[in-house]
Structure formats: structure tokens, C-alpha cells
Amino acid sequence: MRRIWLGLVAMTTVGAAPSYHGEVRPILERRCVGCHRTGEIGPMQFGSFAEVRPWAKSIRQAVAKGTMPPWHADSAKSVAFHNDRSLTAAEKKTLLDWVDAGAPEGKPGAATVSATPAGGWQLGKPDLIVRVPKMPIPASGTIQYTFLVTPTDLPEAKWMAAAEWKIDQRSVVHHINAFVRPKGSSYVADAPAGQFFVASKASRGARRPDEREADRRELLLGYEPGYRPIPWGEGRAKLLPKGADIVFEMHYTANGKALSDESELGIYFAKSAPKERVLTITPADSAFAIPPGDGNFPSSTGATLQRDLTLLSMQPHMHLRGKSYRITARYPDGRVENLIDVPKYDFNWQTTYFLAQPKSLPKGTVLECLAHFDNSPNNRFNPDPGQTVRWGDQSWEEMNIGFMEVVFPAAADPDVVTLSGTTRPGSAAPTR
Ligand code: HEC
Known part of the structure; x- marks a missing residue:
């Protein structure tokens, strides 16, 4: 008993x-x-x-x-991600x-460890701080994707060992991307420096014949909620060319209170010349036309590696009709590996996925970025299922970009990848 x-x-x-x-x-x-x-x-x-x-x-x-x-x-x-x-x-x-079980409270234990973020810069005092000067955020309504060009006026090129965000109004900043824009770039070239603007399709899409992507703009650092600074690693750096500008692209969401945001980007210069360069490559398909009502329209782009390199991170980018995204590596020996699979893409979360283990990719590897768009009425974010949708800057237009941070010897030609251009599943040879 x-x-x-x-x-x-x-x-x-x-x-x-x-x-x-x-x-x-x-x-x-x-x-x-x-x-x-x-x-x-x-x-x-x-x-x-x-x-x-x-x-x-x-x-x-x-x-x-x-x-x-x-x-x-x-x-x-997908591979494992650090974040x-x-x-x-x-x-x-x-x-x-x-x-x-009815959400029982249980017995209070030791006091909670505070999860309050440490104020200030996590990586120490930056060498250069680039500021967003008082961006006004209304209490309600949709805030357009806003741009800002800030000149750095650096008299010489600098290597950046790290960069970090110090976000001012975390409750309204949904994401910010900071780009390096080299002098003479065609990217939003007509925009006045130091003023907020909504980029026109023409100025954003502008490019000179044969202008290389890295000479046009390079994604330096993205912010999204939950962000923690992750340095690129010992002996690695990104390049800030002489006379380059920083272009901020900002996505704010109103939260019921009018605010102004003064977020900052801190840049840490390398103490000595780096062994390796970190570069964000930007495979993109801009040639698509998504038919009205199409619920699963494919768009694919990619890059064929012209030398061995190491992959650090990936940031798939689409807009409101973005449905799913996959990046695969097709190795020279024929093996195919999924690097990331995003089955339900959400425009509101522009996540940078940092590989837990940076991945070595041999020369000849093809990185393929396969996007699917949902232009049907079933997509609750779809602004208008009756439209044919093409590439464009606004959220009612579309994009397929697979931003990827790669690492290679600092002395090597940065043009280490070749865009294989637009390929569609089932289509003939890639067109450029
Ligand atoms: C990276 C930031 C982030 C993290 C981490 C996060 N949330 Fe949220 N949560 C949000 C935001 C922002 C919203 C408002 C709705 C939206 O934008 O998706 C939200 C909304 C919610 C809601 C409202 C209902 C809904 O689904 O929208 C619930 C419940 C919730 N979160 C629970 C959780 C729980 C539980 C966790 C942890 C297991 C968590 N959240 C982790 C950002 C986050």
C-alpha cells in the first residue's frame, strides 16, 4: 500500500x-x-x-x-546560424x-538577472560615428522607406575591422541597412547629402555600363531587432574607400507616439593592414515580370565563384510579395548543399543570418539564390494582386537580392565573383 x-x-x-x-x-x-x-x-x-x-x-x-x-x-x-x-x-x-496547465506562477526564486541592454557601444569607442540626424517618426501611419546620404570626407581609404549600431528609438526601428557608396557611384547619385529622401526608382536603379557592384555600393551592416554586434574576425576588414559616403536605408514603424530617431553607426578602423577582405556580394535578378494572380512565381540569380572564399553571412531580400527564399551551393564536384531555406519569407524581418561556422567554398562553386513570389490574393500582404510586378525600390514593387558576406585575401582583386545573371528554373543558359 x-x-x-x-x-x-x-x-x-x-x-x-x-x-x-x-x-x-x-x-x-x-x-x-x-x-x-x-x-x-x-x-x-x-x-x-x-x-x-x-x-x-x-x-x-x-x-x-x-x-x-x-x-x-x-x-x-539550413546550415547552423550563430544568431x-x-x-x-x-x-x-x-x-x-x-x-x-493554466500558466501557474510557482514559487519566486532568486531575483531575475536583468536583461537590460548595456548602454553605449558594445565594442568600445568607435573611431568614426555616422549619425542619423533627428529622423521624425509620426505617431501613426505607414512611414515610407527613407534614405539618407552622409559623406565621410575621409582623405584616405580606411580598413574597417568592425562596425556597430547604436539604435536610439528601438521601439520604432524595424530595420536599417547601411551601405558604403564609393565616390563617383551611380547609386542614388542625384540625392542631396544630409537630407532624408524617398529614393526614386530611376535614381536607385541607375548604373553605368560595366559599373561593378562594389564600385556602386556595398552593404556594410544591417540592423534589426535582437541585433548584437558581430565583428568580422581577427585579421579581416571591410574597405571604406577614400571620399566614400554612407547611405542609410531606414524602415521605421509607428508605435502610437511621435518620436525622433537619432541612431548612430560606429566604425572601428583596423589597427594594421588586414590579411583578408570582407566583401558583401549582391547577386540580383531584376529582369522578372510577375504575372497578376501568380501564387508561386520563381526568380533565380546567383554567383559563380572565381576563387576560393569563405562565406560569413546571408541576407535574402524581397518585398511584400516575397514568399520563400533558398540559397544553395553547387560545388564543382557536383554536390549540392542547402545553405539557407526560408519557407515563409516575411518582409518585416530583414534578417542577416550569420553562419555558426564560416563556410569555405572552392573556386567554381555556384551560389544559387532562388526566390518565389506570391502575387495572388491569398497573400495578405499583397498590395494589389491585379498588377504585373517588376523590379523596383518601393515595397509594392519587387526585388530578389541575396546579400552575402564573403572573405578572401586582402590583396586579391575584389571582383572575385561573377554574377551568373538571371536564370529561371527550366530556362536555357543564363543570360547576362
Ligand atoms: C526579435 C524580436 C522579438 C523576439 C525575440 C520575440 N518577439 Fe514577440 N513580438 C515582436 C514584435 C515586433 C511583435 C509585434 C508583432 C510583429 O511585428 O510581428 C511581437 C508580438 C508578439 C506577440 C503578440 C501576438 C503575435 O503573434 O503577434 C506575442 C504573444 C509574442 N510576441 C510572444 C513572444 C514570445 C513568447 C517570444 C519568445 C519565445 C517572443 N515573442 C520573442 C518581437 C519579438
């Missing part, structure tokens, strides 16, 4: 529901509080039981559907079991 009773106690303990203070709080702190705290982009705070409890049902829904935490790569079909935000299967189960 007595033995059976003990056995039952043991069983209930093993099957005990997780509690907030027991198992749940550490998961929220690790995976959610970075965005769900005061001043951050998450619309509600998850800092205490009282704050979390009313959201238990929505948390269950978001976690079960996989919409939270926001992370769009399918880990089973992977997704929940492990065990964490997911704990959160779901907790809500299903």
Missing part, C-alpha cells in the same frame, strides 16, 4: 506542469525579453509574472504557430505545457 502511494507521488512529480518561476522565466529571458521589454520593438513587456500572465494564451498561439520568436529559416534545411533565435523543441514544449 505504502509503496504504491510513493510511486504515485513520484509520477506526479515527473509529470508536474512547468511554472513561471521554475522553467518558463529562464526561457522567456533567453528568447523573448530582448525584444519584449520597455523601449524595445515588442509591443508588450515580458519582465514579470504580472506582465506575462495576461498574454499566456497569445504566447501559446504564437509559439505553436512558430510566429514567435521571429525566425524564418528552416533549421532542418538563431528559434526555440528548441524542449523549450517550445515547456511553454505550451505551461499554458495548458
Whole structure:
């Protein structure tokens, strides 16, 4: 009798529901509080039981559907990423079991470790700070994708060992990309420096015949919520050419309060000449025309590597009709490897995916970027399923760009990759 009773106690303990203070709080702190705290982009705070409890049902829904935490790569079909935000299967189960058990509080334990971000620059004092001067953010409405050109006026070229964002109004900055624009570039060439503007299609799409992408612009650094600075690595640097400008491309979302944003980009110069150069390559397909109503329109582009190099990161880029994105490596020996698969692309999350292990790619490897667009009425973000959609800067136009950071010897010609141009599945040889 007595033995059976003990056995039952043991069983209930093993099957005990997780509690907030027991198992749940550490998961929220690790995976959610970075965005769900005061001043951050998450619309509600998850800092205490009282704050979390009313959201238990929505948390269950978001976690079960996989919409939270926001992370769009399918880990089973991608390489491992350093900045992977997704929940492990065990964490997911704990959160779901907790809500299903009535979201019990449990016994408060030791005081919470504060997840407040350290103020100031994480990598130390930058050598050069480039500022966004008071960008006005209205309380409501859609804010157009806004540009700003800031001259650096550097008298000589500089190697950058790292760059870091110091975001001012984290609650409204959805993403910012900073580009290096070399002197003489055709990219938004007619834009006045130091003034906010919405780029025209013509100025953004402009390019001189044979202008190389790296001479036109190079993605320096992206910001999105949850961002942490990741230096490029010992002995590696990006180039800031003499007289180059920094072009900011900013995506803000109104949050009910009028604000102004003065975010900053900090640049750290290399102490000595780097061994290796880091370059963001930009394979792009701009030749597509997506028919009205087409729910799964493919567009593919890519790069054939002209030398051995190392891949550090990938940032797939499409707009509101973006449906899915995949980047594969086709090796010279015929092997094909999925590098990233984003089955449900979300324009609102312009994630840079940093490889947990930088990947060596031999000369001759073809990096293929395959985008699919959904121009059907089933796509709830689709501004107009009745239009034929072509390349363009505005979110109701489309893009297929696979930004990738690659590394190669610093002395080598930066034109290390060749765009293989627009290829469509089933089409003949690539056209350039
Ligand atoms: C990288 C930032 C970020 C992280 C990390 C994050 N959230 Fe969110 N969360 C948001 C934003 C922003 C929204 C507002 C809706 C949107 O933009 O998608 C949101 C909305 C929500 C909502 C409202 C309902 C919904 O689905 O929109 C819930 C619930 C939620 N988050 C739960 C969580 C939980 C639980 C975690 C951790 C397991 C988490 N979030 C991690 C940014 C984040």
C-alpha cells in the first residue's frame, strides 16, 4: 500500500506542469525579453509574472504557430546560424505545457538577472560615428522607406575591422541597412547629402555600363531587432574607400507616439593592414515580370565563384510579395548543399543570418539564390494582386537580392565573383 502511494507521488512529480518561476522565466529571458521589454520593438513587456500572465494564451498561439520568436529559416534545411533565435523543441514544449496547465506562477526564486541592454557601444569607442540626424517618426501611419546620404570626407581609404549600431528609438526601428557608396557611384547619385529622401526608382536603379557592384555600393551592416554586434574576425576588414559616403536605408514603424530617431553607426578602423577582405556580394535578378494572380512565381540569380572564399553571412531580400527564399551551393564536384531555406519569407524581418561556422567554398562553386513570389490574393500582404510586378525600390514593387558576406585575401582583386545573371528554373543558359 505504502509503496504504491510513493510511486504515485513520484509520477506526479515527473509529470508536474512547468511554472513561471521554475522553467518558463529562464526561457522567456533567453528568447523573448530582448525584444519584449520597455523601449524595445515588442509591443508588450515580458519582465514579470504580472506582465506575462495576461498574454499566456497569445504566447501559446504564437509559439505553436512558430510566429514567435521571429525566425524564418528552416533549421532542418539550413546550415547552423550563430544568431538563431528559434526555440528548441524542449523549450517550445515547456511553454505550451505551461499554458495548458493554466500558466501557474510557482514559487519566486532568486531575483531575475536583468536583461537590460548595456548602454553605449558594445565594442568600445568607435573611431568614426555616422549619425542619423533627428529622423521624425509620426505617431501613426505607414512611414515610407527613407534614405539618407552622409559623406565621410575621409582623405584616405580606411580598413574597417568592425562596425556597430547604436539604435536610439528601438521601439520604432524595424530595420536599417547601411551601405558604403564609393565616390563617383551611380547609386542614388542625384540625392542631396544630409537630407532624408524617398529614393526614386530611376535614381536607385541607375548604373553605368560595366559599373561593378562594389564600385556602386556595398552593404556594410544591417540592423534589426535582437541585433548584437558581430565583428568580422581577427585579421579581416571591410574597405571604406577614400571620399566614400554612407547611405542609410531606414524602415521605421509607428508605435502610437511621435518620436525622433537619432541612431548612430560606429566604425572601428583596423589597427594594421588586414590579411583578408570582407566583401558583401549582391547577386540580383531584376529582369522578372510577375504575372497578376501568380501564387508561386520563381526568380533565380546567383554567383559563380572565381576563387576560393569563405562565406560569413546571408541576407535574402524581397518585398511584400516575397514568399520563400533558398540559397544553395553547387560545388564543382557536383554536390549540392542547402545553405539557407526560408519557407515563409516575411518582409518585416530583414534578417542577416550569420553562419555558426564560416563556410569555405572552392573556386567554381555556384551560389544559387532562388526566390518565389506570391502575387495572388491569398497573400495578405499583397498590395494589389491585379498588377504585373517588376523590379523596383518601393515595397509594392519587387526585388530578389541575396546579400552575402564573403572573405578572401586582402590583396586579391575584389571582383572575385561573377554574377551568373538571371536564370529561371527550366530556362536555357543564363543570360547576362
Ligand atoms: C526579435 C524580436 C522579438 C523576439 C525575440 C520575440 N518577439 Fe514577440 N513580438 C515582436 C514584435 C515586433 C511583435 C509585434 C508583432 C510583429 O511585428 O510581428 C511581437 C508580438 C508578439 C506577440 C503578440 C501576438 C503575435 O503573434 O503577434 C506575442 C504573444 C509574442 N510576441 C510572444 C513572444 C514570445 C513568447 C517570444 C519568445 C519565445 C517572443 N515573442 C520573442 C518581437 C519579438
